[in-house]
Amino acid sequence: MRRDYFELDVTNVDWVENDGDPSKPNVVIEFTGAAAELEERLTDRSGNLLDESEVDAALRLTDDLDDPDAGGVVAVTNRITGEFVLELNEDADDVLKFVRAARRYGEATGDDGRYRVEIRVDGEELAVYEKATFLVYSEDGDLLRSHSLIPSGIEL
DSSP states (O other), X not given: XXXXXXXXXXXXXXXXXXXXXXOOOEEEEEEOXXXXXXXXXXXOTTSOBOOGGGEXXXXXXXXXXXXXXXXXXXXXXXXXXXXXXXXXXEEHHHHHHHHHHHHHHHXXXXXXXXXXXXXXXXXXXXXXXXXXXXXXXXXXXXXXXXXXXXXXXXXX
């Protein structure tokens, strides 16, 4: 599946910069390609939709983090097989702002699901995940722990 078949929209992150009331960050990933292929990637061998414990979300930087125009690839992967479910290009600053909001939301509320991911096909909801982990990797593939969202007690 091509990255340009996906569009990402983020809400509930501006409260961090405005010192507003905490609100769970939400990301909607809209897919406009062939639905059957995405649905297949989001199901297990039994044909059941993957649950939130079976998917991971991450950002792999494609530029140096200090570059003001740094970009990256957001990926959702199948934790069991390691296969990519989807990938899309995004501005690194926007994704890091989202991670900061999710971290602050979790700190403020003690909520295990620190952010929500909705995957839609042509406007129809396909999957919804409540997640507490979001890994950020450098362009060399090194885990950037200080920029990642890693719940306490989790060892990587």
